[in-house]
Amino acid sequence: MARVVMSNVTPAMSASPPSSPTSSSLSPTPPAAAPPAALQARTIPGSYGWPLLGPMSDRLDYFWFQGPETFFRKRIEKYKSTVFRANVPPSFPFFRNVNPNVVVVLDCESFSQLFDMEIVEKRNVLVGDFMPSVKYTGNVRVCAYLDTSEPQHAQVKNFALDTLKRSSRVWESEVISNLDTMWDTLESNLAKDGKASVIFPLQKFLFNFLCKSIIGADPATSPQVAESGYAMLDRWLALQILPTVNIGILQPLEEIFLHSWAYPFALVSGDYNKLYQFIEKEGREAVERAKSEFGLTHQEAIHNLLFILGFNAFGGFTVFLPTLLKTVLSSDMAGLQERLRKEVREKGGPTLGFESVKEMELVKSVVYETLRLNPPVPLQYARARKDFQLRSHDSVFDVKKGELLCGYQKLVMRDPKVFDEPESFKSDRFVQNGELLNYLYWSNGPQTGSPSESNKQCAAKDYVTLTACLFVAYMFRRYDSVTGSSSSITAVEKAK
Numbered sequence: 001m002a003r004v005v006m007s008n009v010t011p012a013m014s015a016s017p018p019s020s021p022t023s024s025s026l027s028p029t030p031p032a033a034a035p036p037a038a039l040q041a042r043t044i045p046g047s048y049g050w051p052l053l054g055p056m057s058d059r060l061d062y063f064w065f066q067g068p069e070t071f072f073r074k075r076i077e078k079y080k081s082t083v084f085r086a087n088v089p090p091s092f093p094f095f096r097n098v099n100p101n102v103v104v105v106l107d108c109e110s111f112s113q114l115f116d117m118e119i120v121e122k123r124n125v126l127v128g129d130f131m132p133s134v135k136y137t138g139n140v141r142v143c144a145y146l147d148t149s150e151p152q153h154a155q156v157k158n159f160a161l162d163t164l165k166r167s168s169r170v171w172e173s174e175v176i177s178n179l180d181t182m183w184d185t186l187e188s189n190l191a192k193d194g195k196a197s198v199i200f201p202l203q204k205f206l207f208n209f210l211c212k213s214i215i216g217a218d219p220a221t222s223p224q225v226a227e228s229g230y231a232m233l234d235r236w237l238a239l240q241i242l243p244t245v246n247i248g249i250l251q252p253l254e255e256i257f258l259h260s261w262a263y264p265f266a267l268v269s270g271d272y273n274k275l276y277q278f279i280e281k282e283g284r285e286a287v288e289r290a291k292s293e294f295g296l297t298h299q300e301a302i303h304n305l306l307f308i309l310g311f312n313a314f315g316g317f318t319v320f321l322p323t324l325l326k327t328v329l330s331s332d333m334a335g336l337q338e339r340l341r342k343e344v345r346e347k348g349g350p351t352l353g354f355e356s357v358k359e360m361e362l363v364k365s366v367v368y369e370t371l372r373l374n375p376p377v378p379l380q381y382a383r384a385r386k387d388f389q390l391r392s393h394d395s396v397f398d399v400k401k402g403e404l405l406c407g408y409q410k411l412v413m414r415d416p417k418v419f420d421e422p423e424s425f426k427s428d429r430f431v432q433n434g435e436l437l438n439y440l441y442w443s444n445g446p447q448t449g450s451p452s453e454s455n456k457q458c459a460a461k462d463y464v465t466l467t468a469c470l471f472v473a474y475m476f477r478r479y480d481s482v483t484g485s486s487s488s489i490t491a492v493e494k495a496k
């Protein structure tokens, strides 16, 4: 059994009230703090190399020769340490003001210190030292770029938390009714072509239910938004993050055309303005509440709502749900569908909703295990607020004020000191040991924590997992079996 390490849930997290719809069923007792072991003081290994050459060489390894996962794994082996110095993209030639030097943290102990807002700050570091132009968000620095020390962070975060709480009933029913539409479309495409592509019906499902539940706006009121709102968000999202992500197109084309400069907002300003106007008109109630109850300006309210809708929610689910689908449909998971079907039908009750899926231990565990192995937002950054000592499981390192820390969750959540057989998918891992939820970090905080104005944990931490559970439960109420992959459905057998 892997050792469960000392929990680093910060006071800021543990003090916040349990606002989540799941808190009772999802929170196991935190593990008892392990006695402080003697930690070896070490200098952080690794170097940034020669100016320009070091960052360039690391960038090519990261995007081309190794890929992110191997990039980090190789350096753990080389330095015999889960904490080391490296450069992360973007870098030279057209990112002159971006400093690629980071301290990488790759185990549960060191990564969890990124949640401690006493020692780190999160100003403008959502995707690293590089920040997409604020023109992409109407010249407003939206919530995800604000540090907890900035008063606007509390205003917007509380607005987001309040919006989610109010929307919970609408959220559940919109998920179900839009899943009806999505699966009707997939079935009819399957009947026509023998195969149904998932991505666009899925994105339409996401766009519709998220607009209704977060903004309180029905896309059907604007034919253009209803038809292509999701594609507008796709383009807007892609241009912001292209310099930092691996697409997998033929090299060196990807390096030359996608990772060498930032794309101008002008390319998507038309789309953005249409979505802005849609929210201004159809989301009036939410905008007014943001102004009157949370003190935001008219523009801050709309740009934040648009970012939460498009970047946080639509972007996050667009990455996560195909991975979840793949996990459930994988042929090597023999027997999983049958077990899920049994649980969903036994515990689903007359109507599917947040309350019924909370009873589905296996469904929840499959959702958590998918998030553990493939966290949708794998990189997290935080800057040292002051000089401090960074702990890994066995060592302690001096970090200087201003240094940028970079965690890669995909390896952090495979920490062999915490998870048994960390590379394997174990469908009931979290049924067997609920304490492991303390080390499930996909939301930039432990799954047992609560998002609040004093931390930077995802505002929708519980809505995301519950929605994913509804997604799986719906599938196995409607079908006896489904065959396909993350990108297409090739056969369905209706429930008998």
Ligand code: HEM
Residues within 6 Å of the ligand: 122, 126, 143, 144, 145, 146, 157, 160, 164, 214, 308, 312, 313, 314, 315, 316, 317, 320, 376, 377, 379, 380, 381, 442, 443, 444, 455, 456, 457, 458, 459, 460, 463, 464
């Ligand atoms: C699968 C879907 C989602 C994933 C994977 C995800 C992941 C994350 C992560 C990792 C962060 C922290 C980023 C950082 O500071 O480094 C975050 C922040 C945030 N998320 Fe989510 N998220 C998802 C869905 C949502 C949804 C549905 C909403 C709202 C409706 C939401 C609202 C937010 C907000 C407002 C923040 C900023 C928190 C703050 O600044 O304190 N997210 N999310």
